[in-house]
Each structure stands twice: as structure tokens, then as C-alpha cells.
Amino acid sequence: MSPASTSATAQESVPTLTVVAPLFNESQNVRPLVEWILQALETYPETFEVILVDDGSRDGTWNEVRLAAADLRVRGLRLGSNVGQTAAMMAGFDNARGEVIVSLDGDLQNDPRDIQALVSKLDEGYDLVCGWRQQRQDKLILRKVPSWLANRLIRGLTGVPIRDNGCSLKAYRRELLQRIPLYAEQHRFIPALSASVGARITEMPVRHHARRFGESKYGISRTVKVLADLITLKMITTFRSRPLLGFGLATLPALGVALVFGALWVFSLTHFGPEKAGALVFPGAGLLALGVAFYLFMLGLVAEVALSSERGDASDIPNAWEVR
Amino acid sequence: MSAPQTLMEPATGPSGPRTVAGLGFISVVVPVVERADDLVAVYRAFGRELDALPQKHEFLFVFDGSITPAPELVALARQNEGVRILRFAREFGETAALQLGIEKSRGDLIITLPAYFQVQPEGIHRLLDAVSAGADMVVANRSPRLDGWLNRMQSRAFQSIIGGASEHRFHDMACGVRVMRRPVAQALPLYGDLHRFIPALALREGFRVDEVAVPQHPGDARMRVYGPGVYVRRLLDLAAFFFLAKFTEKPLRFFGLVGSLFIAAGTALSLVLFIQRVDGQGIANRPALLLAVLFLALGVQLMGLGLVGEIIVHLRAPHRRAYRVRERA
Numbered sequence: 001m002s003p004a005s006t007s008a009t010a011q012e013s014v015p016t017l018t019v020v021a022p023l024f025n026e027s028q029n030v031r032p033l034v035e036w037i038l039q040a041l042e043t044y045p046e047t048f049e050v051i052l053v054d055d056g057s058r059d060g061t062w063n064e065v066r067l068a069a070a071d072l073r074v075r076g077l078r079l080g081s082n083v084g085q086t087a088a089m090m091a092g093f094d095n096a097r098g099e100v101i102v103s104l105d106g107d108l109q110n111d112p113r114d115i116q117a118l119v120s121k122l123d124e125g126y127d128l129v130c131g132w133r134q135q136r137q138d139k140l141i142l143r144k145v146p147s148w149l150a151n152r153l154i155r156g157l158t159g160v161p162i163r164d165n166g167c168s169l170k171a172y173r174r175e176l177l178q179r180i181p182l183y184a185e186q187h188r189f190i191p192a193l194s195a196s197v198g199a200r201i202t203e204m205p206v207r208h209h210a211r212r213f214g215e216s217k218y219g220i221s222r223t224v225k226v227l228a229d230l231i232t233l234k235m236i237t238t239f240r241s242r243p244l245l246g247f248g249l250a251t252l253p254a255l256g257v258a259l260v261f262g263a264l265w266v267f268s269l270t271h272f273g274p275e276k277a278g279a280l281v282f283p284g285a286g287l288l289a290l291g292v293a294f295y296l297f298m299l300g301l302v303a304e305v306a307l308s309s310e311r312g313d314a315s316d317i318p319n320a321w322e323v324r
Numbered sequence: 325m326s327a328p329q330t331l332m333e334p335a336t337g338p339s340g341p342r343t344v345a346g347l348g349f350i351s352v353v354v355p356v357v358e359r360a361d362d363l364v365a366v367y368r369a370f371g372r373e374l375d376a377l378p379q380k381h382e383f384l385f386v387f388d389g390s391i392t393p394a395p396e397l398v399a400l401a402r403q404n405e406g407v408r409i410l411r412f413a414r415e416f417g418e419t420a421a422l423q424l425g426i427e428k429s430r431g432d433l434i435i436t437l438p439a440y441f442q443v444q445p446e447g448i449h450r451l452l453d454a455v456s457a458g459a460d461m462v463v464a465n466r467s468p469r470l471d472g473w474l475n476r477m478q479s480r481a482f483q484s485i486i487g488g489a490s491e492h493r494f495h496d497m498a499c500g501v502r503v504m505r506r507p508v509a510q511a512l513p514l515y516g517d518l519h520r521f522i523p524a525l526a527l528r529e530g531f532r533v534d535e536v537a538v539p540q541h542p543g544d545a546r547m548r549v550y551g552p553g554v555y556v557r558r559l560l561d562l563a564a565f566f567f568l569a570k571f572t573e574k575p576l577r578f579f580g581l582v583g584s585l586f587i588a589a590g591t592a593l594s595l596v597l598f599i600q601r602v603d604g605q606g607i608a609n610r611p612a613l614l615l616a617v618l619f620l621a622l623g624v625q626l627m628g629l630g631l632v633g634e635i636i637v638h639l640r641a642p643h644r645r646a647y648r649v650r651e652r653a
Contacts, residue, residue, distance in 0.1 A: 055647075056530075062651070069653035076653035080530020087646035094645070181641040184573040228580045232634045243635055247628065254624070257617075268608055281608055285617040292621045299628045306636050 015073075016099055017041075017048035017119060020092030022085055023065070023106035024055040028213035030064035033108055034074060040112035044119075050074045051092045052106070056082035085168075086187040093177050102171045109137070110169040111207035118171035118204065127176040127199035130162050130191055131169035131206035138210075150188070150226055157234050158192040162203050165191055169206050185225070189233050196237035243307060247300025254293035261286030350374060350381040351431030354439055355421035355500075357388045361440035361543065364396050367407065369445040370437060377452070382406045384429055385439075386421040389414035419519040426509045434509045438500035440543065442466065447538030451503040460508045460531035463494065463523045464501035467537040470545035485562055494523050494535060501538065511648075517561045528569065530648035573637060573646065579630025583623045590619030 019037055023030060030052065037050055052065045056079050065076035077091055089103055100119055104110040114131065121129045138144055147166055154165050165188050180193045191201055239246035265282035352370065356363065367383055374381045382405075387393055389412045401407040410424060426434060433455065435448070443464050454462040469476060479498060498520060508531050512522060527533045571578040593616035601607050 066653045076651075077649050078651040078653070080532075080648040080650040081527070083530070083647045090645065091647045091649060095649075183637070183641045183644070183646060225574075225577060228574070228577045231580065232574075232576050232631070235631050235634065236638050240638070243632075246631075250624075250628070261617075264608070281610060281613050284614050288614070288617045288621050292624050295625055296628050299632050303632050303635050306632070306639060 013047045014097050015047040015049040017044065017046065018092075018096035018098035018101045019048065019050045019112075019115065020053065020089060020096060020101060020103045021050070021106045022053045022055055022088035022092065022103075023057060023061050024082065024085075024088070025057045025059045025061060026106045026213075027057070027060045027064050029106060029108050030061060030068055033106060033112075034068040034071070036108070037112040037115070038071070038073065040115055044116060048073065049097060051095060052076045053088045053092045054078045055084070055088035056080065084185060086182050086185050089187055090182050093174075093182075096174065099174050100171060101174055101177060103168055105168040108212055109209050110167075111209060114169060114206040115171075118169070118206075121202065121204055122171045122173065125200065126202050127173045128191065128194045128201045129171040130164065130201070130203040131167040132162075132164040132203045133167050133208040134205040135208060137208050153230060154189070154192060154233075157230060158195065158237060160192050160195045160201065162191040162201065164203065165189065167206065185229060186233075188226070189229070192233055192237055196240065241307070243303035244297075244300040247296050247303065251293040251296045254289050254296065258286045258289035258293065261289060348379040348433070349431045350377070350379050350433045350435060351425075351429030352381060352383045352435045352437055353422060353425030353429055354383065354385045354437045355388070355418050355425060356385055356391050356393075356439040357418045357421055359438075359440050360391060363394065363439060364400055366437070366439065366441065367397075367400065369441070370448060371406075373445050373448050379433075380406070382408065382429070382431065384425045385409045386425045387411040388416060388418075388421055417517065419514050419517055422519050423514050426512075432506050434504050434506060436500060436502045436504075441541035442499060442544045443501050443538040444541055448501070448503075450536045450538055451501070454534045454536050455503050455505070458532065459534040461502060461504040461523065461526045461533045463496070463533065463535055464499045464538040465494075465496040465535045466499055466540040466544070467495070468539060470540050470542055472545070474549070475545075482558070482562075496535075497521065497523055516564070517557070518565065520558075520561065521565050524565070524569075530650065575633030575637060576627075576630035579626045579633065583626030583630065586619045586623030586626065588623075590616050590621075590623060593619065 019041075021033060021037075026033075034050065034052070041048055050073060052068065052074065054062045054065050054076065062076070062078050065078070068074050069076045075095070077095060079088060079091060092103070093101060100122060102115050102118060104112065104115070110131065118129045118131065136144055136147075147164075151163060151165055155161060155163075168187070170190065176194055176197075176199050179197045179199075180190070182190070182193075186193065194201055235246060261282050265286065268282065352374070354363070354366070363385060371381070371383065385393065385397065385401075385408070387409065393409050393411070397407075398409065401409045408428070410428060412421070412424075422436060425436075433452075435451075443466060447464065451462045451464060471479075479496070483493070483495060483497060502522060504526070508526055508529075511529050511531075512525055513529070514522075514525070518525060523533050523535075567578065593612060597607050597610065597613055597616060607613050
């Protein structure tokens with residue numbers, strides 16, 4: 001999966017921990033961030049690396065990254081265009097050499113001093129440790145309220161008991177990230193996606209700071225998109241390996257509606273006679289509903305065809321761990 | 325992709341690997357699809373310009389099935405190692421011809437040229453200069469343009485529609501004169517009729533694309549009017565490009581939006597009918613009921629289509645990456 005991990009064997013010591021920070025127009029934040037991370041990891045007993053991913057910034061972030069990369073523990077990746085947080089994180093993950101990976105925001109709002117705590121929590125036997133911004137330092141109406149609602153929705157829909165899906169500060173086992181290739185804007189759904197492949201997940205409170213430099217890249221406009229993404233998430237996590245079941249279940253309401261209209265037709269035929277019930281409205285509506293049920297079933301078959309051509313990957317097998 | 329390869333027959337010329345493959349080797353790919361001038365003249369004019377460079381070059385003429393190479397060109401390919409002719413056994417179109425040319429070429433730098441004089445040959449140096457200056461791909465912008473007002477309006481309308489679908493506005497995306505580095509050419513997700521959008525595709529793949537003004541050739545400036553079928557096809561190409569640009573990763577955002585509009589309309593109509601029914605009006609003979617159910621049915625079907633799209637995207641995810649690393653530090 002990661003081309004860098006194979007070519008890195010020449011290095012004397014492969015780092016065991018990789019810290020990934022995506023950056024988009026954060027030139028002022030790069031240097032303090034790197035200093036802070038290196039300082040926080042000074043006491044870390046093993047080797048580590050920091051990967052800074054410049055997500056197509058236009059404000060000189062890359063120059064700062066290059067300066068920071070003078071330190072051998074720091075590596076920089078510059079992406080060709082602005083592809084968004086999920087893809088930028090994915091670039092970092094693909095190039096990470098550590099068995100443990102920690103992601104955090106490039107805007108200094110996450111506190112690197114929490115990294116070691118997250119890693120030791122991971123070592124207690126988890127595949128994913130999520131940061132939980134207990135005291136979040138953001139605007140109430142624009143950020144905290146929508147985020148609270150979204151978290152409630154995600155929790156209710158997926159049943160994964162994580163209170164803060166949006167926090168970027170997370171620790172993962174590399175093995176887990178290889179099972180859940182992220183795309184589009186799925187970084188919010190990492191806990192739910194991880195749970196769907198059988199990962200052991202926990203959360204712990206982390207510190208959170210108000211933004212010092214630069215501007216937030218998110219506004220309230222994303223809520224509609226998040227809703228569409230949630231439907232997808234539910235579909236994919238529940239019916240990933242058996243779409244026909246999902247579509248089959250979806251035919252039931254349509255069949256029910258068809259049945260109701262059919263009954264209405266029979267009822268009006270027997271009670272009012274063919275003249276009064278002569279209009280084709282009831283049977284027409286019933287047939288339409290029946291058509292929908294048939295169509296959904298066929299779509300389910302198409303989904304099965306799409307699935308069967310990709311099946312047989314090792315990533316189909318759920319995650320398991322050795323009990324010792 | 326595989327079909328053109330199996331059906332293509334190398335027409336003439338020597339086969340086997342040639343010695344020239346060093347750094348800076350230039351390949352010129354000329355798809356010969358619809359309109360073609362005297363190709364030997366095209367070769368002479370542009371070859372003369374390229375001869376002035378230290379790099380060696382080769383010309384690949386890719387003939388679509390409907391066009392037969394002129395005997396003069398075949399003779400030229402026989403004498404000259406630097407001229408190769410490839411032929412499709414039947415019509416596959418310009419995109420396939422470009423793909424084949426790129427695949428069979430050996431240059432580190434690939435120039436695409438139309439099979440007729442579109443720009444003044446000496447303009448090619450401006451494009452090459454821009455590549456030396458660091459661009460991954462450079463496209464020509466025919467300027468000053470000698471076209472009549474009708475063709476100018478056509479191309480302006482086309483470009484402004486594309487402008488809405490791409491983050492960068494290109495002035496002359498239809499121009500077939502482009503210079504690109506080999507990795508760019510190989511990374512282009514080309515299929516169907518997407519060759520018209522090559523600059524926008526390269527930009528979306530994360531490459532640096534520059535535009536350079538090159539004087540138009542007088543021979544290119546004659547009046548072009550196409551049948552209605554051509555315009556319909558162009559518009560469909562545009563729709564496909566627009567859709568792919570916005571929703572390749574998130575089909576449900578598109579189908580879900582359209583579908584939920586239908587569902588909302590259907591629900592509203594049903595609600596009105598329900599209130600009227602409670603009010604005492606019968607609904608059994610109202611076609612409006614059929615319309616409401618039809619809207620709901622369409623909405624559900626669109627949502628279902630979007631979900632199948634999402635499943636396909638999800639299945640492709642392990643093999644696809646949305647980012648391209650430009651530089652490492």
C-alpha cells in the first residue's frame with residue numbers, strides 16, 4: 001500500500017511512530033507546530049518521524065515545510081493541488097513508516113503533548129484511540145452546535161460510542177488504516193468505518209486551544225453534504241458485503257404501498273362497481289409502487305455484480321487480534 | 325483501452341527497439357482523425373523547428389480507421405527512422421488515437437499536434453520554453469485569432485461553459501497543440517471523448533498547466549459549421565465532464581439532491597391530496613395522485629442509483645488516490 005515503507009529499509013532505524021499533520025495555508029503555524037511536536041516527543045523512548053503534508057497551499061506553507069524538514073525527523077510532502085483534508089491525511093498515512101500513526105491538525109488547536117498519552121492508550125490493546133475535545137475552544141453557534149448534532153447523529157446511526165468524531169487528534173495502528181482506505185470527506189467517519197471492520201476503539205480527553213494564526217477552513221455550509229455522506233456511511237458499513245439485502249429491505253415499503261393501493265382498488269371495485277371505480281388511478285399508483293420495488297431489487301443485483309468483481313481482497317476479512 | 329491496441333496494425337516502417345531513448349527525447353503525436361492537411365508538409369514544417377533543438381525527436385502519426393495514409397508519407401516513414409505510422413483497423417476516434425500515440429511514443433516530452441496547420445510552426449518554441457520554465461503541461465492559445473466571428477463565438481461559448489466546471493479558465497481548450505512531460509501524459513484519465521478536456525484533466529490530477537499564446541495559422545481560420553448532431557455530442561461530453569469533475573467521489577451528493585427534490589415534490593402533492601381527502605373530496609379519480617406517486621417513485625429510484633454509485637466508489641477506493649505528491653522534503 002505504501003510505496004515509501006518498502007524503500008525505507010536502507011535507513012538505519014525505521015521509526016515506530018509517525019505523526020501526520022495536514023496543512024492548508026498555515027505558513028505561520030508550521031514552525032511553532034514542528035517545534036512543539038519535537039519538544040513533546042523528546043521523552044519518547046523510541047524513534048519517530050513527523051510528516052507534514054502541504055495540501056496545495058498558496059501562502060508559502062511549502063517553504064516553511066522545507067525549512068522544517070532540515071531536521072531529519074521531519075519529512076514534507078507537497079501535493080499537486082488542494083485535495084481536502086481526507087486525501088491529504090491519506091497521503092501522510094501512505095508514506096508513514098511507523099507501526100503507530102498519530103494524526104493532528106496543522107493549526108495548533110490540538111496539543112502535541114497529548115500524543116504520548118494516546119500512544120500508550122493504544123498500547124493497552126486498541127486499534128484506534130480518538131481524542132475527545134472535552135473543552136472545545138471554538139465558536140458556539142457556527143462550530144460547536146453543528147458538531148454536537150452531527151456527533152449525535154453519527155452515534156445514533158452507527159452505534160459507535162465516540163463523542164467527538166471530528167477531532168483530528170487520533171492514534172491508529174497502521175494495520176487498521178490499511179483496511180479502511182479513506183476518500184472524499186470520510187475523515188469524520190473514521191471511528192464508524194473502523195468499527196465496521198472490527199477495530200477495537202476507545203476515546204480519551206485531549207486538550208484543545210483556540211486558533212492563534214490563520215483562519216478556520218470550515219463553515220456551516222458543510223452540514224448538507226455531511227447528511228448525504230451519513231446515508232452512504234450507514235449503507236456501506238451495514239451492507240458492504242451484502243448490498244442485495246439492503247436493497248431487498250428497501251423494497252418492503254414499496255411493496256407495502258403497492259399492496260395498499262391494490263386493496264383500495266379491489267375495495268372500490270367490489271363496493272362501488274366498475275363504473276364508479278372505473279378510473280385507473282388506484283391500479284396505476286399500485287403498479288408504480290410495484291415498479292419501484294422491482295427496480296430496487298434489480299439495483300441490488302447490480303450492486304452484487306459490482307461487488308463480486310472486486311471480491312477476494314484480504315481486506316474483506318474482518319479484523320481480529322491474537323489473545324495472549 | 326484494450327480494444328484499440330489489439331486491433332491496431334503497425335502499417336509500415338521498421339520495427340523493433342531503436343537506439344534513441346536518451347533524456348530529453350521528444351515525441352510528436354499526430355492523431356489523424358477527421359481533417360488532415362498534407363501531412364508531409366506538417367512534418368517538414370514542425371520537424372524543421374524541432375531540428376533546431378539539441379534533442380532528437382520522432383513523429384508518430386496515428387491514423388483512425390477511416391483515413392488511409394498518403395503514399396508520400398508512407399515512403400517518408402520507410403526512409404526516415406524518426407517517422408512512424410500507426411493505424412487503427414476501424415474508427416476509434418481522437419482520444420483513442422492520442423492514447424495509442426502516447427503509449428507507443430518513447431519521448432520524455434510529448435507534443436501533440438493536430439493533423440493540419442492550427443498554429444504557426446515557430447510558435448512551438450514558446451511552448452517548449454514554458455515547459456523548461458517548470459510547467460508540467462503547456463497548451464497553446466491561438467492568439468491572435470484569424471477566425472470569423474461565428475467560429476469565435478462558438479468557441480467562446482464552449483469555453484465559458486467549461487469554465488463553470490473547472491477551477492481554472494482556459495481560453496482555448498479545443499486547440500490540439502500541447503506539450504507535456506511523459507508522467508503527465510501517462511497519468512491522464514483519458515477515455516471516450518475526453519481529449520477536449522486534456523488541460524482541465526491534467527490540472528485536476530494536480531499538475532501545473534500553463535497556457536501560452538501562439539499565432540494562429542491562416543489555414544486554420546476557415547469557416548467551420550457542424551451538423552446539429554455534433555453540437556449535441558459536444559454538450560453531452562460537457563455534461564459528462566462536469567459530472568465527473570464534481571461527483572466522481574460522491575455520487576450520492578448529486579443523485580441524492582435530485583432525488584430528494586422529487587421526493588419533496590411527491591410528498592407535498594400527497595399531503596395536499598390527503599388534506600383534500602379528509603376534507604371529503606374523493607381521490608380515486610384524480611390523476612394528481614398518480615403524479616404524486618410517480619414523483620416519489622422517481623425520487624426513490626434516483627437515491628438507489630446514487631447508492632449503487634457509492635458502493636462502486638467504495639469498492640474502487642483501495643486502488644485510487646485523490647492526491648498526487650508533487651515534491652518531497
